[in-house]
Amino acid sequence: MNKRGSRRKLVGLVVSNAMDKTVVVRVERLVQDPRYKKYVRRYSKYMAHDEGNACEIGDRVQIIEHRPMSKHKRWMVQETLSKTAQV
Numbered sequence: 001m002n003k004r005g006s007r008r009k010l011v012g013l014v015v016s017n018a019m020d021k022t023v024v025v026r027v028e029r030l031v032q033d034p035r036y037k038k039y040v041r042r043y044s045k046y047m048a049h050d051e052g053n054a055c056e057i058g059d060r061v062q063i064i065e066h067r068p069m070s071k072h073k074r075w076m077v078q079e080t081l082s083k084t085a086q087v
Contacts, residue, residue, distance in 0.1 A: 007064050007065040007066075008064070008065045009062055009063070009064050009065075009078065010025075010027045010046070010062070010063050010075075011027070011060065011061070011062050011063075011081065012025040012026050012027035012028065012046070012060070012061065012063065013025065013026050013058065013059070013060055013061075014055045014056065014057055014058065014059045014060075014061060015045070015057065016057065017050070017053070017055055017056060017057055020053070021049060021050055021051060021053060022047055022048070022049060022050060022073060023047075023048050023050045023055045023061075023077065024045055024046070024047055024048075025045070025046050025047075025048050025061060025063055025075070025077075026043050026044070026045050027043065027044050027045075027046060027063075028041055028042070028043055029041075029042050029043075029044070030042075046063060046074075046075045047070075047072045047073045047074075047075065048061075048063045048073070048075040048076055048077050049066065049069055049073055049075070049076040049077065050077045051077075054077075054080065055077060055080060056083070056084055057084065058084030058085075059080055059081075059082065059083055059084050060080070060081040060082045061077050061078075061079065061080050061081060062077075062078045062079050062081055063075040063076065063077055063078060064076055064078040
């Protein structure tokens, strides 16, 4: 393990890129209902730092935990896994 420890990584979809150098990423997870044992989709939204303003809405990205950059921004875009189709 490196000196900084292991930082969490999440994969999600970009839902907003209206801000400068910031994107909003929606991460989906499956949670089992305790009573009916059915899996339900739950979503969390994270603000992530995008240095080059390279992400577009619909892109699938991997984000990594980072030091706090602002009041809500604690994640950084590590890589773009797939780009959205341009129309």
